Amino acid sequence: MSQLTCFKAYDIRGKLGTELNEDIAYKVGRAYGQIYQPKTVVIGCDIRLSSEALKQATIQGLNDAGVNVLDLGMTGTEEVYFGAFHLDVQGGIEVTASHNPMDYNGMKLVRENARPISADTGLKDIQALAELGTFEDVSKKGTIQPYNILPEFIAHLMTYIDPAKIRPLKLVMNAGNGAAGHVVDAIETKFKQLSIPVEFIKIHNDADGTFPNGIPNPILVENRDSTRNAVLEHGADMGIAWDGDFDRCFLFDEKGQFIEGYYIVGLLAQAFLLKQSGEKIVHDPRLVWNTLDIVHQYQGQTVQSKSGHAFIKDVMREHNAVYGGEMSAHHYFRDFAYCDSGMIPWLLAIAVLSETQKNLSALVEGMIAKFPCSGEINFKVADTQKTIQKIFDHFADQKPIIDQTDGVSLDFGTWRVNVRASNTEPLLRLNIESTASKNPQPMQFYIEELTQLIQG
Structure with a gap:
């Protein structure tokens, strides 16, 4: 029995060929199906050159375990999360390495209602069975069916804003040649249909698994110039950049300045509390003072959680929190089955820009001045x-x-x-x-x- 080193604390990630390949992906699908015995799961993959083949191998494993599969095609992680709680399915898998180097890939796994599968909630069981390879024969193989989740996903995203209240804005959208581009296009089309006065300036929007402009990971300082420069060149109100599977988004103000994720937590808490005071907001312990200050100011309640998506989601469920934010640019939403999204944050940000009639620098400069931080x-x-x-x-x-x-x-x-x-x-x-x-x-x-x- 060989040990699989691609199993991590929260997901599966490894070097292609040695740590993760089609044979291992097949075993992961087969083990997932045997352990959870779902009737149907959704599966999608990012735009890495290896992702489609790994997805097909995972589907084969699921089918051989008797599981039906809805293949969502090329998706970001949150489209799989959305499918897992929105459709009549019992789980989901996204094949993605997010912002890891070119020669890596991985998977993020969820159960029914998009509940996370991590090391202490089942991932070790999948690993153990995949390593043993003692798979049971099933009497009936599963089926595979393509499914376009995009229209339903866009309809859900639009529930976070009031189209009539959005003021004229110019936004730079940097998909980093990752999976975000097709969603950006669909939102742009929807905005036009609804006459929302927002102009989209799209850069690196085409999905390209060769990453001609580098791996999309805007948390790295060297990856921020293209967004900053476009904001300044076009006189935009805000810049938005995503990582490869767009479950994290990063905001730049109208001066092209990158806004630390910590202050975005305060901004989004404000967005929810402007709509409904008294709500609970979950935050991680790394940086806290600004969040406590904002939530108190807008009559909300704070709850602290250990860092990491599995912990934040559990604490949010326990407290029925409307929003949870980590300074690492992961943002979680009750109405999104407590999952993280890289699309909802910027929609909420344009709602706050519209509601307050302020620009983004004015909204966050006070926070930064009051509670300066080192960054991680x-x-x-x-x-x-x-x-x-x-x-x-x-x-x-x-x-x-x-x-x-x-x-x-x-x-x-x-x-x-x-x-x-x-x-x-x-x-x-x-x-x-x-x-x-x-x-x-x-x-x-x-x-x-x-x-x-x-x-x-």
């Missing part, structure tokens, strides 16, 4: 737990308020730090925030102090 800084360290303990010990005599929801958060009243081991990579992740009005030290002071401590 990653360190490669030999032992993450030992390094976290070292930070803990170093500051012990200052008696910070300690929170261990996720890694360690130390709150000193005027500044706060969260340090945690990555769930997906061998890295230590550091986030610092401060209250500008009460703080004598600039952010750089804390960044340098902690960098020396971690690397020393």
